[in-house]
Amino acid sequence: MFGTRKGLFFTFDGILAAALLLFVILLLPQFFTNEIPLNPSVYAATDTVNVLANLHVYEVDNPYIQSLISSGVIANPNQSVLEQIGEFWANNDAVNASNLSRAVLLPLLGSNFEVLVNGESIYGNTSGASQVASGRRMVSGIAKALPKLGYSARAFALHTRKNNTFILAGDVITSSVKKIPSGNNGNEVNSTYTFTIPANATITDAYWFIEAYYTDNKFKAYLNGNLIPGSDATGDKLLTDVESYLHTGVNTATVISRYGAGGAEAGEDGASHVVVSYTTDTPTTLENLDKKYFAVVNSNTSIRYKKPVFALGGVSAMNVELNMRGSNATLGLVLNGVQYNVSRKNPVANHVSWSSSEIASAIAANITYANLSGQYFWLVLDIDTYQPQQNVGTNRAILNNSYVQITTDQSPAIYGKLDLTSIIPVTTYTTAQSGSFYRNLTWNYTVGTGAEPLMLDSQLAWLYSTGTNPSQTASSNGYVLYAHPPQNLVSEFARFAFTKDKGHIVNGTNKYKLNFTSGYGVNPFNSLVFSTQLIDVTVPYGSVFTTEAAARADAVTRLKDQLGQFINATEVGTDTSSLGNVPSLWGPAMVEVRTWK
Amino acid sequence: MAMVVFFFVRMNALELHQQTDLNGLVIEAQDISNELMSPGYPPAWTSANVIRVGVVENERVNSSRLDALAELNYTALRKLLRVTNEFFVFIEQGNGCLVPFGGGYGAGNPAVSVPASACVAKTSINLDAADPRTVVPITRFVIYNSTPARLNVYVWNS
Numbered sequence: 001m002f003g004t005r006k007g008l009f010f011t012f013d014g015i016l017a018a019a020l021l022l023f024v025i026l027l028l029p030q031f032f033t034n035e036i037p038l039n040p041s042v043y044a045a046t047d048t049v050n051v052l053a054n055l056h057v058y059e060v061d062n063p064y065i066q067s068l069i070s071s072g073v074i075a076n077p078n079q080s081v082l083e084q085i086g087e088f089w090a091n092n093d094a095v096n097a098s099n100l101s102r103a104v105l106l107p108l109l110g111s112n113f114e115v116l117v118n119g120e121s122i123y124g125n126t127s128g129a130s131q132v133a134s135g136r137r138m139v140s141g142i143a144k145a146l147p148k149l150g151y152s153a154r155a156f157a158l159h160t161r162k163n164n165t166f167i168l169a170g171d172v173i174t175s176s177v178k179k180i181p182s183g184n185n186g187n188e189v190n191s192t193y194t195f196t197i198p199a200n201a202t203i204t205d206a207y208w209f210i211e212a213y214y215t216d217n218k219f220k221a222y223l224n225g226n227l228i229p230g231s232d233a234t235g236d237k238l239l240t241d242v243e244s245y246l247h248t249g250v251n252t253a254t255v256i257s258r259y260g261a262g263g264a265e266a267g268e269d270g271a272s273h274v275v276v277s278y279t280t281d282t283p284t285t286l287e288n289l290d291k292k293y294f295a296v297v298n299s300n301t302s303i304r305y306k307k308p309v310f311a312l313g314g315v316s317a318m319n320v321e322l323n324m325r326g327s328n329a330t331l332g333l334v335l336n337g338v339q340y341n342v343s344r345k346n347p348v349a350n351h352v353s354w355s356s357s358e359i360a361s362a363i364a365a366n367i368t369y370a371n372l373s374g375q376y377f378w379l380v381l382d383i384d385t386y387q388p389q390q391n392v393g394t395n396r397a398i399l400n401n402s403y404v405q406i407t408t409d410q411s412p413a414i415y416g417k418l419d420l421t422s423i424i425p426v427t428t429y430t431t432a433q434s435g436s437f438y439r440n441l442t443w444n445y446t447v448g449t450g451a452e453p454l455m456l457d458s459q460l461a462w463l464y465s466t467g468t469n470p471s472q473t474a475s476s477n478g479y480v481l482y483a484h485p486p487q488n489l490v491s492e493f494a495r496f497a498f499t500k501d502k503g504h505i506v507n508g509t510n511k512y513k514l515n516f517t518s519g520y521g522v523n524p525f526n527s528l529v530f531s532t533q534l535i536d537v538t539v540p541y542g543s544v545f546t547t548e549a550a551a552r553a554d555a556v557t558r559l560k561d562q563l564g565q566f567i568n569a570t571e572v573g574t575d576t577s578s579l580g581n582v583p584s585l586w587g588p589a590m591v592e593v594r595t596w597k
Numbered sequence: 598m599a600m601v602v603f604f605f606v607r608m609n610a611l612e613l614h615q616q617t618d619l620n621g622l623v624i625e626a627q628d629i630s631n632e633l634m635s636p637g638y639p640p641a642w643t644s645a646n647v648i649r650v651g652v653v654e655n656e657r658v659n660s661s662r663l664d665a666l667a668e669l670n671y672t673a674l675r676k677l678l679r680v681t682n683e684f685f686v687f688i689e690q691g692n693g694c695l696v697p698f699g700g701g702y703g704a705g706n707p708a709v710s711v712p713a714s715a716c717v718a719k720t721s722i723n724l725d726a727a728d729p730r731t732v733v734p735i736t737r738f739v740i741y742n743s744t745p746a747r748l749n750v751y752v753w754n755s
Contacts (some may be wrong), residue, residue, distance in 0.1 A: 047738035054656040059743035107691035
């Protein structure tokens, strides 16, 4: 019994001792502060040589040096210590070169330094030292009046103001306005687009081109609910100087179209557009690259909505969310003139959606999402079974906040850069198809150095002679991007766009061409071709100049050239770098400071 | 025997951890010193409008910017310098005396104390209240008041 109790005591002792030891092991390091001596020569050599190059001789607070100044041995006390050391060396005055070096550097570096000119030791001795760092600076002007240093500068725009263009390109929207068997059914097709102008923008100009689906359609146009005088028109109408009807923030553009003189459907043919010119301090104004909203549409007959969609990157997913009124909605997808049906759905609480997997599986037998990448495709949405000629019934509508969301596998790095959209005027148009519609059209445009072309987009006012089979070719910089044949005829060649891939858009001069044969034409005056570029607001270090001011001026000039005529840098920053080892500026002497631990 | 093995394993782990810490400290020390060795932005910046902190132009320390540096509160200064560790900046003249500025002898962690005297040496800098574990010092050479001087940065973790 006694022996058992004794054993128990020893066990407790052992545990206590082990715990104490463990405590010490774990906590001992926490009680110490480690000061890690960083290699002192990391910056010492370059810093020191820079100090010598910027410290004037007259500033050296040393009686011996002051006596050299007083006695005239140092003739130009305004020059730098570095230059003075070089001058002593050039004059074979090794003693004063050494004394000057010591006077300045001994208090700073202690004894661990050596000064050399053109490899000849002036003061100190590196032999035996480890981890030697070296800083060098050229001294010219000793024998030749050459610049002592070269300067290079970079510039960056801290604040900018850009003259940008907002383009609202209309979709193809149709609905019946003709009753059975004939005549006006009294229906009005009301389509409203919502768009945003940046909050801090100043709107400088705006115009609105409206092209009805049938040339005999009558329509009226409203901006922010206000009827635009002169907009009560037939077929098409260009409304200029409408900027007073717009404001920064959210705006609406409404077209109410109706029966004309026999055309069965009313609406828009996809060529309508609102163009707003504005200036803004906001660098990034691109919106909704991956989310495309449907216009709000109201009609008392079935509705067909064709929405062109252009994806910048490779498409990996897509979904459609639709708020609507009607019995059912049917979704299809058109690529290069061929339609692929997705499905028909009945709304639940006025809402229908198509998931990405639903759409993918519906088109899988023919195409995949990869086929949609980098080009326009069309979503075709019918509200109720679409009939071009129909008597009026209940209200059908595509309601607010309906959209298609696209997921791309690569998003352009638009943030941190300045985006700029500008309209490209037509360069040539030849061979009239009919009226102002031409078969051969060219748009030449330039992308400046330092700009990254994001895309070229075009909204085309087209004319197709039904029943013909014209050839259609779209090309850029000599690359054929679309050609019928062999590809399918696109009767509504209303949109075409492409990215910079494979040299389709380059920095420099570009040429976008459309060519058709008899039966097809594009009206260049009612079409829009526009490019979007991302512009870097910095320029790198450039050429070497003999003065810092010249280097800065060069950088600012290069920046302004890069920003181009549409961007004004309201505040520019510059950085300069002095270069001592520019071969063209090497002088007769190289002063070197070596430091070590 | 187990305790001995545990001790060595523990020490190796600590060494590896400290090496990782050290690399981060060295990088931040260099980054801070590089930033301070610039003129900063905008030109003639003040604590009210500073975008980039820098106190040196053409190797010369600008006294106004040095005072402005001291006016910045530590949180703002850390954010401007984009650092995660603790730091203290001071300037040492050729005679070994610290340069007084902003009512003290340096800028950085407010827990650092430097008792005033006619000539304050850097050995008077007391980091104890900041509870440093590993301190990385870095020295840059500058011109202060027409005299070569040392711009020192202490960076540490707690």
